[in-house]
Amino acid sequence: MDEILKEFALYFPELNNALGAGIMIFLRLVGLMRLAPVLSKSEVPALVRLSFALITTVILVGVINPAPPAPNTPIYLCMALNFIFGMIIGYVANCILAAILAGGDMINTQMGLSSAMIMDPSSKSQISIMANYFSVLAMLVFMYSGGIYWLFNALIKSFELFPMYSVDFHFEKIINIQYLSDITANVLFCGLHIAAPVLLATLAQDIILGIISKTAPQINVFSLSFLFKPVMGAFILIVILPMLINVITDYLVSFANIF
Numbered sequence: 254m255d256e257i258l259k260e261f262a263l264y265f266p267e268l269n270n271a272l273g274a275g276i277m278i279f280l281r282l283v284g285l286m287r288l289a290p291v292l293s294k295s296e297v298p299a300l301v302r303l304s305f306a307l308i309t310t311v312i313l314v315g316v317i318n319p320a321p322p323a324p325n326t327p328i329y330l331c332m333a334l335n336f337i338f339g340m341i342i343g344y345v346a347n348c349i350l351a352a353i354l355a356g357g358d359m360i361n362t363q364m365g366l367s368s369a370m371i372m373d374p375s376s377k378s379q380i381s382i383m384a385n386y387f388s389v390l391a392m393l394v395f396m397y398s399g400g401i402y403w404l405f406n407a408l409i410k411s412f413e414l415f416p417m418y419s420v421d422f423h424f425e426k427i428i429n430i431q432y433l434s435d436i437t438a439n440v441l442f443c444g445l446h447i448a449a450p451v452l453l454a455t456l457a458q459d460i461i462l463g464i465i466s467k468t469a470p471q472i473n474v475f476s477l478s479f480l481f482k483p484v485m486g487a488f489i490l491i492v493i494l495p496m497l498i499n500v501i502t503d504y505l506v507s508f509a510n511i512f
Contacts, residue, residue: 273328274319277335277417279310282408284339289346289404290395309405317409322418331418338415342407346400348437350391353501355444357387360451364486365479387447394501443504447497454489455482 283306286292292302322328361383370379380388395401445452462478490497 270319270321271314273322274317274417275310275314277319277331278313278317278412279306280332281335281339281411281417282306282309282313284336284341285343285404285408286339288340288343290350290400291392292401292404293343293347313409317412319412319417326418327420330420334415334420335417338411339408342404342411346404346407348440349505350388350395352440352443352504353387353391353447354384355440356447357381357384357444359444359448360387360486360490363448363452363455363482365482390498391501394498395505398502398505400505447500447504450493450497451486451489454485458482458485 283303286302286306322331358381361381364383366382370381371385372379458481459478462481465472
């Protein structure tokens with residue numbers, strides 16, 4: 254078999270180069286789709302994702318126009334590194350949306366809906382109602398603001414930063430560490446920024462109910478809070494929804510240049 258492959262590479266060098274580059278691009282793209290938003294959703298059938306990755310690979314082979322590998326290049330190591338690097342790109346994009354989900358969890362807790370959990374088919378775990386709502390909202394804003402374009406632009410640019418046949422994986426030279434640290438360190442801060450209107454409104458409501466409980470002890474304020482908090486939170490979300498979408502869009506755009 255090795256002799257046949259060597260003869261094939263001698264007689265068809267361009268086709269052999271295209272096939273080798275296609276394998277590397279396909280693995281990097283599969284790694285990206287493993288963790289990237291939208292593309293990693295389990296609602297999308299695996300056959301559809303693999304078909305999409307295969308078609309995209311055929312297109313990218315012509316766009317990138319890769320050079321042939323150097324002699325004695327460890328192909329299996331290059332395949333593993335390409336897959337890992339694709340997962341890094343998807344992980345970075347997923348970290349950006351993690352802050353929005355954190356904001357949804359904060360709102361859900363403050364509205365008193367912690368006991369209302371639903372099954373998320375994507376993560377196969379129980380998540381809160383508001384976290385699921387903000388997850389869908391973040392996905393829509395991500396696609397509307399060009400998130401898929403950012404992912405594929407980062408994928409194409411990644412071949413300049415880390416060639417497909419390279420084995421020297423210098424993380425600090427490939428990814429902007431400052432942006433990455435900002436994303437991971439400010440997840441709760443950005444989530445608090447998104448959830449701030451609802452948190453402030455429910456806090457003001459708690460203060461008012463506390464004053465009522467002191468002036469009129471016969472009123473069961475504890476029971477009233479379970480009724481007013483979800484209604485107040487839903488009302489505030491409806492009022493600030495246009496501004497909230499702008500905040501999420503600005504947040505996504507601010508981290509679009511991580512590579």
